[in-house]
Amino acid sequence: MSGSVETLKATSNGLRGALPIQLAQPTPLFDDDVKNLLKFHGIYQQHDRDVRGRNNRVYSFMVRSRIPGGRLNAFQYLIHDALADAFGQHDLRLTTRQGIQLHGVIKENLKPTLRGLNETLISTLAACGDVARNVMFCPAPFGDPVREQIQAVAQAISDHLRPHTRAYHEIWLEDEEGNKVRQSLESAAQEAAATDTAATDTTAEIEPIYGKTYMPRKFKIALAFPGDNCTDIFSNDIGLVGLVAEDGETVHGYNLYVGGGLGQTHNAAETFPHLAEPLGYASHEQVLDVVEKIVLVQRDFGNREDRKLARMKYLVYNWGIEAFRAKVFEYLGYELEPVHPMPDMGYDDHMGWHEQRDGRWFCGIYVENGRVADAGATRIRSGLRAVIQKYKPNVTITGQQNIILSGFQAEERDAVDALLAEYNIAPIESLSRVRRHSMACPALPSCGLALAEAERYLPSLIDELEPIVAELGLDQEDFSIRMTGCPNGCARPYVADLGIVGRTLGKYNLHLGGNMEGTRLNTLYQELVPAAELPQLVRNVLTAYLATRTPQERVGDWASRLGAETIAQHVAQQTSVEHASADKSAPITA
Ligand code: SF4
Secondary structure, X not given: OHHHHHHHHHOOOOOOOOHHHHHHOOOOOOOHHHHHHHHHOOEEEEXXXXXXXXXXXXXXXXXXXXXXXXXXXXXHHHHHHHHXXXXXXXXXXXXXXXXXXXXXXXXXXXXXXXXXXXXXXXXOOOOXXXXXXXXXXXXXOXXXXXXXXXXXXXXHHHHHOOOOOOHHHHHHHOOHHHHHHHHHHHHHHHHHHHOOOOOOOOOOOOOOOOOOOOOOOXXXXXXXXXXXXXXXXXXXXXXXXXXXXXXXXXXXXXXXXXXXXXXXXXXXXXXXXXXXXXXXXXEOOOHHHHHHHHHHHHHHHOOOOOHHHOOHHHHHHHHOHHHHHHHHHHHHOOOOEOOOOOOOOEOOOOOEEEEOOOOOEEEEEOOHHHEEOEEOOEEHHHHHHHHHHHHOOEEEEOOOOOXXXXXXXXXXXXXHHHHHHHOOOOOHHHOOHHHHOEEEOXXXXXXXXXXXXXXXXXXXXXXXXXXXXXXXXXXOOOOOEEEEOOOOOOOOHHHOOEEEEEEEOOEEEEEEOOOOOOOOOOEEEEEEEEHHHHHXXXXXXXXXXXXXXXXXXXXXXXXXXXXXXXXXXXXXXXXXXXXXXXXXXOOOOO
């Protein structure tokens, strides 16, 4: 499989392959090779897995926008919303990497969808595939110069690592440049045929960073504001923290961390989640060069034999951070300083109202599992559309799949709240903390890799957990619950206080011991837990936490200190005590 993907990339002629030909064919789907190439264009071919039987499959496509730092203007958001009605399934999916996905687009509507996005300067190129994906940055639009400088670097990294192929424009947008490239390709092909040569490489453009085979695997980069890890930088191939000079207004450089990644495969011990390790400090002037050279090291030495082991975390782990660092320095031609001291990492989801530096205000709005849809009484899609159409705020997607609207005047706040209330969109203060800090990936029915439900199941699990958490008096505690439908980790479950990972339909692994700051991996507590038993299991764990925590100790910290075995002992003891007292109070029947 890996070999075939590498060959596919190498012979794709700059990500074209048979895509233009198959796009023109009146079939509802693409073959496997083109399906893989489509990912580089930000498109996943999917089928509705609720529909049983191979012959009954209904194919459609997920289209993912690349939005560095999640920042959009009002019109860019509204075009996504309009395209969801014109060509999608009437909803939007905000992603954990600050992108937006349109689901349910059929093949003949791919082109108008991408062209519609492009008219507002939104691209889907490199939102998926073996390239640097959407670059993340803290979404809080305070408008201070430090955040603006770091956002500018995020944008520069994104631009620098964008594939240079004109294939995207040529295939989807048919611009003048693309047509020129296509004509040159056609004439080269004709010449090759006329001279009866075996020449097939007609790539007219150059990929200076990626070369012909792009990256061994997807590559993720995130930047953080010092002290706020809302982008989970340690889960990325490269995580950067901007460091501020004494003037409080200037970013003098960045601490860089490398080799993070959360995906793993069930029952494959050679795969594992891994947090990024410290590489060094780069000045503001050096940072783009350093990021590029890290990418080149992974490009040249990453595993291209086995896609399961192709992420850069395995290179860093196998070489060790010292050897990896030395190779980066060799590519750079100079050495970096060790990472600088910085504030401890905190976490802020930026929900609710906050004042910006210019006196205006932004409002973070919770979107359950990132699904912007009208469902029952809560019409979040219509409500967001109404506010954005009326006030034209800037829009930022957060790494927790929520949305921030910014630039409101103070006197507009009440009217905005009233408008949101009309659509039954609850203010953040009215939500339970356990729901606010929960997150699930899309999983079934759209994701082809899902083994179990996630987005469709987590809300009802939270419904069951809310009274348990309240009854235990933990409703003012902040702890995260993240669920995925498979071990790939798209909702970053392995850094959550409680991570719930799908094993098979209706069964989950429960992991304990991460934290809100994303600085610690959790560990497996119990395998193959039936969904129906999850609420009681979480109740048992939280009861043991209450009984054995130290003052101010948080759930994940407690679980990490005790470890799975000790927690299981506490749970067993407390369960046997409960059974004994239940037996004593049971009426004696003859
Ligand atoms: Fe699909 Fe697995 Fe990612 Fe969920 S974690 S979206 S099931 S690949």
